[in-house]
Amino acid sequence: MEATQDPTSNPSGIDDSELELYTIPSHSRWFLWDEIHETERASLKEFFDGTSISRTPKIYKEYRDFIINKYREEPSRRLTFTEVRKSLVGDVSLLNKVFLFLEKWGLINYGAPSSDSGDNSIAEDDEKCKIKIEEGAPNGIRVVAMPNSLKPISVPRNPKDSGNAIASGFKSPPLASFSDVYGDSKRQKQLTCGVCSNKCDSVHYKSTQDDFIICAKCFENGKYGEKRSMDDFKLNEPSEDSGKHEAVWTEAEILLLLESVLKHGDDWELVAQNVQTKTKLDCISKLIELPFGEFMLGSAHKNGHSNSANGVVNSAKQVQSSSSEHQGTSKTEDQIPEHKNETEQNGDVVKESPLKRQRVAGPALSDSSSSLMKQVGLISSMVDPHITAAAADAAVTALCDENLCPREIFDVEEDYASGPSSLNSLNGYSARVLAGEDSDTERSTHSDMHDRSTEKDGIPLTLRIRAAIATSLGAAAARAKLLADQEDREIEHLVATIIEAQTEKLQHKIKHFEELELLMEKEHTEIEELKNSLLTERIDVLKKTFSAGVSRWKDYPSVKS
Amino acid sequence: MKTPTSAFYRTPVKFRIPTADNLVPIRLDIEIDGQRYKDAFTWNPSDPDSEVVMFAKRTVKDLKLPPAFVTQIAQSIQSQLAEFRSYEGQDMYAGEKIVPIKLDLRVNHTLIKDQFLWDLNNFESDPEEFARNFCKDMDIEDPEVGVSVSNYSLILNENIMLYFHVTPAIAFAIREQLYEIAIQSVVSARESRMNKKGRRGFEYTPVSKGGATAVDLVKLFGQKSSVVRKRKEWDVYEPIVDLLSNEEVDALEAKEERNFR
Numbered sequence: 001m002e003a004t005q006d007p008t009s010n011p012s013g014i015d016d017s018e019l020e021l022y023t024i025p026s027h028s029r030w031f032l033w034d035e036i037h038e039t040e041r042a043s044l045k046e047f048f049d050g051t052s053i054s055r056t057p058k059i060y061k062e063y064r065d066f067i068i069n070k071y072r073e074e075p076s077r078r079l080t081f082t083e084v085r086k087s088l089v090g091d092v093s094l095l096n097k098v099f100l101f102l103e104k105w106g107l108i109n110y111g112a113p114s115s116d117s118g119d120n121s122i123a124e125d126d127e128k129c130k131i132k133i134e135e136g137a138p139n140g141i142r143v144v145a146m147p148n149s150l151k152p153i154s155v156p157r158n159p160k161d162s163g164n165a166i167a168s169g170f171k172s173p174p175l176a177s178f179s180d181v182y183g184d185s186k187r188q189k190q191l192t193c194g195v196c197s198n199k200c201d202s203v204h205y206k207s208t209q210d211d212f213i214i215c216a217k218c219f220e221n222g223k224y225g226e227k228r229s230m231d232d233f234k235l236n237e238p239s240e241d242s243g244k245h246e247a248v249w250t251e252a253e254i255l256l257l258l259e260s261v262l263k264h265g266d267d268w269e270l271v272a273q274n275v276q277t278k279t280k281l282d283c284i285s286k287l288i289e290l291p292f293g294e295f296m297l298g299s300a301h302k303n304g305h306s307n308s309a310n311g312v313v314n315s316a317k318q319v320q321s322s323s324s325e326h327q328g329t330s331k332t333e334d335q336i337p338e339h340k341n342e343t344e345q346n347g348d349v350v351k352e353s354p355l356k357r358q359r360v361a362g363p364a365l366s367d368s369s370s371s372l373m374k375q376v377g378l379i380s381s382m383v384d385p386h387i388t389a390a391a392a393d394a395a396v397t398a399l400c401d402e403n404l405c406p407r408e409i410f411d412v413e414e415d416y417a418s419g420p421s422s423l424n425s426l427n428g429y430s431a432r433v434l435a436g437e438d439s440d441t442e443r444s445t446h447s448d449m450h451d452r453s454t455e456k457d458g459i460p461l462t463l464r465i466r467a468a469i470a471t472s473l474g475a476a477a478a479r480a481k482l483l484a485d486q487e488d489r490e491i492e493h494l495v496a497t498i499i500e501a502q503t504e505k506l507q508h509k510i511k512h513f514e515e516l517e518l519l520m521e522k523e524h525t526e527i528e529e530l531k532n533s534l535l536t537e538r539i540d541v542l543k544k545t546f547s548a549g550v551s552r553w554k555d556y557p558s559v560k561s
Numbered sequence: 562m563k564t565p566t567s568a569f570y571r572t573p574v575k576f577r578i579p580t581a582d583n584l585v586p587i588r589l590d591i592e593i594d595g596q597r598y599k600d601a602f603t604w605n606p607s608d609p610d611s612e613v614v615m616f617a618k619r620t621v622k623d624l625k626l627p628p629a630f631v632t633q634i635a636q637s638i639q640s641q642l643a644e645f646r647s648y649e650g651q652d653m654y655a656g657e658k659i660v661p662i663k664l665d666l667r668v669n670h671t672l673i674k675d676q677f678l679w680d681l682n683n684f685e686s687d688p689e690e691f692a693r694n695f696c697k698d699m700d701i702e703d704p705e706v707g708v709s710v711s712n713y714s715l716i717l718n719e720n721i722m723l724y725f726h727v728t729p730a731i732a733f734a735i736r737e738q739l740y741e742i743a744i745q746s747v748v749s750a751r752e753s754r755m756n757k758k759g760r761r762g763f764e765y766t767p768v769s770k771g772g773a774t775a776v777d778l779v780k781l782f783g784q785k786s787s788v789v790r791k792r793k794e795w796d797v798y799e800p801i802v803d804l805l806s807n808e809e810v811d812a813l814e815a816k817e818e819r820n821f822r
Binding site for chain 2: 063081
């Protein structure tokens, strides 16, 4: 039976001596006041599928905490469901389910006298006996924090536990430091041939019956060991079936890999040939796994064969420079030739940058040769400080989302930085760069950065660079948004002008037409008058003829006849 | 929950008793020639109807009732089943609904008063298990009342015979109330449909009679409120179990008898 310090994360932080000790079974060690464990999620799914307002994780936590607290008011007494439900709002069936769950895991009523007698209690006693046996479980299977939990692993009492947990298949996060990855591979056990007891290389044969392993050579020679036949063995090829546990890489091999990647870029066939001991697939996966693999890939891809590779790997500073180049190249492709030269000089990038800038007539943004930090500074200077801050914030959150490692780092950072956080320091940093000292060489920036990194070496340089890049991207996006807005307004204005002109034109036309119409009317009346006068004239003529006494009409038939 | 929860929160639920088993609560209260037979039990509506007559015959035989009871019992069960089936296939309610259930019943010498909430969308709820828990937690050990309780007695003229059915009274009471709520929901759903169609001359009457009104979910489960009740409310929701003396039981039964007549 294990006495557990009840609130491992007691917010009030009372002294240990003041805390009461409660007993929970060792199989319920996952329980934490502040968190909801996977076990709980799996057993009580209805609270976590988000289908109902009456069943949310928050409500579950309230139920759970209340029930457990209620039991702990008097741990020697058996808590009954009927006692609990009067104090909780909610569907009784659901409450019962929570209650039974907690009881099953021994979080309540553990060791409390069973209320009913008879067969039932005997069965329960049996169960308790079993539980006691389980308590002898080795420390190795102690529950550590879930990989995606919000907090860093906090098993305070046994420091070696976390190590154990990692050893037992805890996959290192993708952004692990070099030593993490490397150290992990070193820890993997060596496979030795069971017949010739030599070290097996990556290809070996494994017995299907037990863990007996022989090397490929022995297998080919027919030395299967005692009482074993060829059929017992299965080929184990690391490139396929053990792809997950990645083949063992020595430091020399990694160096070789990096070198050849720089030399050959994307041509993996060549790279693999260069590395010799590893397959193409291994090389790719290894490079991706390396903390700065992406940068390497990017810069190698852009710069092709021109990059010299002397020891890029070892110094984070150099990685930084290469990544800044990468940034630069992606911005302006036409600068590449000069750029390459610089790269070959490697360290000299920095000195030349002011000159380069003068030569580039374009806007400051496309200045490829300025260093990354300067770019960041420039970009962030284009927008309001609070926008930069927001961008940096978003960047850090995104990085944190990516995996656990940076989050922990940033958390730690936050703990002891007296200022508001790493964000601010980052911001302030870029601000300082932009504040000016354009005349200052990049060296000062570098040393500055160096100071910073020594000052708080909690954050790996690569990470900070990534954060900075993300920040700058964010700032650039904000800037772009501003420009777009401006453009928008411009367009609006122009459109308005066009419309105005069009209306004016129309009005003119209408006026013209009106005039025309007037003219037409005038003409019309004139014609009308003319018509009238003609008519009267005609009548006059007729009258005259009548008065003259000559009947035309009479004449007419006579003429005809 | 096994059922696809997200689906049935959107669309209205077809009529059924909102528990794991779709059982119809049946109440019998038959009097022939001064002999009165009262009983309450649940019936599985998917059982063939021939079972009803069998059941009636068996009951009459076991209880040594006059044969006239057989048809009466069978008829009563049949009509109640028919009523249940008339609602089948109709829409009940959509969305979440949690209702308060109130228990106020007497089982022989035991008086039970209780109040709690019931989720109408939880089709895995089990009133029988709830009742068993209740009896266990409240220490109701009286063998007559215990786990298998029935609050309905068979009164044969002068000599009182007690007949206990398997269905616990508590579970039966819960089922009965759920049944009533389900019927009300069907009716109100039908009415609101009619109203939507704009039929004239249809007076809309709120169907929330008695305690069937659903609780305000947002108020109870919203972000601001806590699901832990205030201490002064605990008494309201606390189950009360009273043991009555023989005289009290007699008095109550006499009163019930008077009300019946």
